[in-house]
Amino acid sequence: MAKYTRLTGTQDILPEEQRYWEHFRQTVAQVALDYGFDRIDLPIFEMTELFARGVGENTDIVEKEMYSFQDKGDRDITLRPEFTAGVVRAYIENGLHVQPKPVKLYSIGPAFRYERPQAGRYRQLHQYNAEIIGESGPMADLEIMLMAWDIYARLDFQGLAFQLNATGCPACRPTYIETLAAHYRARQDALCDDCLRRLEQNPLRLLDCKREACQGHIAAAPKITAHLCAECDAHFAELRGFLDDLGRPYTLNHTLVRGLDYYTKTVFEVWAEGIGAQSAVCGGGRYDGLIELIGGPATPAVGFAAGIERAVLVMKEQDVEVPALPTPPVYIAYLGDACRQYAVRLLVHLREAGLGAQIAMGGSLRSQLRHANKRDARFALIIGEDEMAADVVMVRDLHAGDQETVAQDALIATLRSRLDA
């Protein structure tokens, strides 16, 4: 038993797992590049106030899940529970709003939530997100949705489909929320404790209740799509028009409100076949009020975010083809201490020429070659006293299974031409 163990909700991502993570990160980076998104990296901690305001006081995240503390200077600090608030803070603080709009940004890294311990839930989790800032029209919503879709399509996820809803705007949402609250007030006696609380604090989230007993109230609830103002209605219709035209499947889901307070107009998720039933792999929406809310100029924006842990799990379960991580092609083996110095000089020579190489640290030639195979080297270079004396190297091609004796001064050219072949 180890004396120190990792904390609940954290994980070690071991070398054998890394190819899945790397493949995922590379796919996100490639799609972002193809779509014209610029990468931004942000601090993992910010002022607590930023998240309280930017994520919303009445969300589960702010109420229950934040890692908040005071630092040695008595500042209230929180480890980021999500990315969007930080992106918006950086957008305002760095004056990115003077850039030609829209500004398209993506980010990837760890986030922190104090989740109840359970399988597949992490307190240090990993996310990526993408945001389009400064464009109010539905083409930006479409672009974000297409990007989200494309990432999972390129990862070979099966059964992709959108879930789609509208959440209104400050002109139409208050009236809808009144109507929704009235519907629930009439059933007050039959509601769960969470729903009673939501009814007072955040009625939109009544539609989020997962309890069996509340599903009837949700099904009978008034739908926001029937209460949109003309602008929201036209926006939603235009977005659906694009999706129809492209033949991208979507399901209108009036219970989709997402956990965050800041969404306006569009909210969506991408669903895929995962482990078991089809479920959400990512989600997002429009947040036209957020930038102004945290002190910037009134600016429309739309974005999405997703966790990486679950995607990696799905990739493994569904045997998604993931390329092996590259390894250095050359492994230098040698016979005994007499050849060691010569071997080290050769190692440095190869590396200076730009060839990836590693060297045995000792042991019998047999165990060195076993190690070369295990490290998936393409070539084992074998040096004995005869080779040293003749200024040659034995090159064994571990993939082709042949070997040849190569003069020192022809070595790099020989290795390169075999690698290129």
Ligand SMILES: [Zn+2]
């Ligand atoms: Zn509206």
Ligand SMILES: [Zn+2]
């Ligand atoms: Zn409920």
